[in-house]
Amino acid sequence: xxxxxxxxxxxxxxxxxxxxxxxxxxxxxxxxxxxxxxxxxxxxxxxxxxxxxxxxxxxxxxxxxxxxxxxxxxxxxxxxxxxxxxxxxxxxxxxxxxxxxxxxxxxxxxxxxxxxxxxxxxxxxxxxxxxxxxxxxxxxxxxxxxxxxxxxxxxxxxxxxxxxxxxxxxxxxxxxxxxxxxxxxxxxxxxxxxxxxxxxxxxxxxxxxxxxxxxxxxxxxxxxxxxxxxxxxxxxxxxxxxxxxxxxxxxxxxxxxxxxxxxxxxxxxxxxxxxxxxxxxxxxxxxxxxxxxxxxxxxxxxxxxxxxxxxxxxxxxxxxxxxxxxxxxxxxxxxxxxxxxxxxxx
Numbered sequence: 541x542x543x544x545x546x547x548x549x550x551x552x553x554x555x556x557x558x559x560x561x562x563x564x565x566x567x568x569x570x571x572x573x574x575x576x577x578x579x580x581x582x583x584x585x586x587x588x589x590x591x592x593x594x595x596x597x598x599x600x601x602x603x604x605x606x607x608x609x610x611x612x613x614x615x616x617x618x619x620x621x622x623x624x625x626x627x628x629x630x631x632x633x634x635x636x637x638x639x640x641x642x643x644x645x646x647x648x649x650x651x652x653x654x655x656x657x658x659x660x661x662x663x664x665x666x667x668x669x670x671x672x673x674x675x676x677x678x679x680x681x682x683x684x685x686x687x688x689x690x691x692x693x694x695x696x697x698x699x700x701x702x703x704x705x706x707x708x709x710x711x712x713x714x715x716x717x718x719x720x721x722x723x724x725x726x727x728x729x730x731x732x733x734x735x736x737x738x739x740x741x742x743x744x745x746x747x748x749x750x751x752x753x754x755x756x757x758x759x760x761x762x763x764x765x766x767x768x769x770x771x772x773x774x775x776x777x778x779x780x781x782x783x784x785x786x787x788x789x790x791x792x793x794x795x796x797x798x799x800x801x802x803x804x805x806x807x808x809x810x811x812x813x814x815x816x817x818x819x820x821x822x823x824x825x826x827x828x829x830x831x832x833x834x835x836x837x838x839x840x841x842x843x844x845x846x847x848x849x850x851x852x853x854x855x856x857x858x859x860x861x862x863x864x865x866x867x868x869x870x871x872x873x874x875x876x877x878x879x880x881x882x883x884x885x886x
Contacts, residue, residue, distance in 0.1 A: 541570065541572065541573050541838040543570065543838070544843075545625065545788075545841070546567050546568040546611075546623065546625060546626075546652070547564050547565060547567060548564070548621050548624075549561060555637060556642065557623070557624020560635050564626075567613055568611045568613070569838075575656060576607070578604050578605050581603060582601070582879065585600075586598030593668065593671075594667065594668050594671065597663070597665050597666070598663070598664060599661070599664075600662050604659070606657040607655065608653075610651070613650060614649030615643075619644055619645055622639065622643060624637040625640065625788075626843065627845040629845070629847060630846040630861045630863040631846065631847060638696075638852065640698055646701065646705055651694075651695045653691070653693040653695075654690075654692055655689075656688075656689070657688070658688050658873075660684065660731075661685050662683065664681055665680070666679070666680055666739065675741070675743075677740050679737070680735065681735070681736060681737075682735045683733070683734060684731070684732075684733055684735045684758075684805060687731075688727075690727050691724075691837060692837035692838055692841070693722065693724050694722070694723040694788070695723075700713070700715050700717075700718075701715060706718075707852060707856070708783070708851060708852065709783055709856055709857065710856040717780070719771070719852055722768060722789075723789040724765075724766065724768065725766055725840050726767075726837060727835040729762055729831070729873075730760065730761040731756070731758060731803055732758045733803070736756075737752060737755065747813070747814060747815075748811075749811075749813075750809075750810070750813070751810045752808070754806065755805075757802075759802055760800065760803040760831070760833050762799050762800065762801065762833070762870070763796065764837075766793050768788070768790055769782055769784055769786060770782070770785060770786060783851040783856075787852075788845065788864065790849035791849055792865060793842070793865065797866055799868055801833045801870065804832050805829070805832070807827065807830070809826065809827040810825050810827075811823050811879060818885075820884055822883075824879065825878070825879040825881075826876070826877070826879065827877055828875075828876045831872060831873045832872050833872075834871065834872065840866070840869060842865070845864060846862060847860065
């Protein structure tokens, strides 16, 4: 999350809540999001094509459970403390802000929601070109698919203490009305590629040691979906009107954005097992997976905003630049984990 998305500030500053002001403190964004540890499942199956166990075909599927992370910051009913969304004014090029709360004038805050999920499958052939009673070394050739879906949502809620404290569509609203805006960034990455690899098996006694390394070369179909809106509510919470655009997601960058760059996806694993019976093995291991050229939602956020496109801005609808302009910003993704499992042979 490279961009600061929320700040606390002082109402005595020239631009309360803007970056660079004496009283401004970043409270969310500008750093990594910690999803913590998540559980998942990996299923593997294979079939020997000959009695000497030289050639085989095998497949696997895995997924990590969807991960969630969130953040909330709200003022009290009197608007304290001051909470803001820091931006860069596209008209002036200087730091600015949109306040969610101002002591004695505006009460409100924001909710941030993040999610992430990874899954994939592969099918490949195995050829054991070195083989003995306790040791085998084989080559892998196949196809791999990986899917990474992630979401970033920011929702502001504001209510004014008096008529004209807030504006909607460039017009002042009454103290009995309130505003809510939404910035939604979602990225989908589908990797398709050919896979090459090596696998080693060593079986000293009842122990089974397995190591594998794989390299997939292909393309990632990247998709970024950006949505934004601002809603005007009446005193009873009913919707009065909706305009396109929030704060960081406006008509300048709202939409679906696609591209398919070249990508690589290496993987390495090490498993150690113990044969409880001739047909059942208990195993524990470690695996590491890397994906290049993926879109992450936080990287698609631009703080350069045109005030004329923000429905809660007093200058909404007037002339001005058309920003933020969407630009693809790829990065990498990696996952590592411990494996605990059972292996059945029949």
